[in-house]
Amino acid sequence: MTKNYLKLQFYSLPRNQAFARDAVAAFCLELNPTLADLSDVKTAVSEAVTNCTVHAYKGNLGLVTVECEIEEEQLHIKISDTGRGIPDVSKAIQPFFTSAPSEERSGMGFTIMQTFMDEFKVNSIKGEGTVVYMSKSFKAEVENV
Numbered sequence: 001m002t003k004n005y006l007k008l009q010f011y012s013l014p015r016n017q018a019f020a021r022d023a024v025a026a027f028c029l030e031l032n033p034t035l036a037d038l039s040d041v042k043t044a045v046s047e048a049v050t051n052c053t054v055h056a057y058k059g060n061l062g063l064v065t066v067e068c069e070i071e072e073e074q075l076h077i078k079i080s081d082t083g084r085g086i087p088d089v090s091k092a093i094q095p096f097f098t099s100a101p102s103e104e105r106s107g108m109g110f111t112i113m114q115t116f117m118d119e120f121k122v123n124s125i126k127g128e129g130t131v132v133y134m135s136k137s138f139k140a141e142v143e144n145v
Helices: 016-031 035-056 109-116
Strands: 004-011 063-071 074-081 119-125 129-137
Touching: 004 016, 016 035, 016 063, 016 074, 035 063, 035 074, 035 109, 035 129, 109 119, 109 129
Parallel strands: none
Antiparallel strands: 004 063, 063 074, 074 129, 119 129
16 A cells, blocks of 8 residues: 555634544545544544644634545544643543533543544643644454454
8 A cells, every 4th residue: 555645724613623524534545444443533533623623722713734644554643733732731631631621621532532543642832732643553354264
């Protein structure tokens, strides 16, 4: 399988979350994902882009960048913003932690990303932005005969 690359950049508008999710799902179709794998990717991307919209820019307009690369049987996703940044990433990735409790946020976004993807990492600098890296393997399962 050859390498492939996709880069999207869009405003941090809630309506662009579905676009990003569907674009990444369409991009990874060449990996022949199961419906469950496709759903996992879409959910993880949606959570990452939602974080940019809700937390990074706090309702202000900013840019979200989604980059995807297919290498062998792996999908690598990088979602970044130049928003507020996360003061304490280790705290932020804990289940149920939310920086917006008054908005009835569950604090499960990063946990969902970690659960649905094979690899997950967050880098953030307060005042400069956040980058989420995720990967998922789509190795064909061999049936026992």
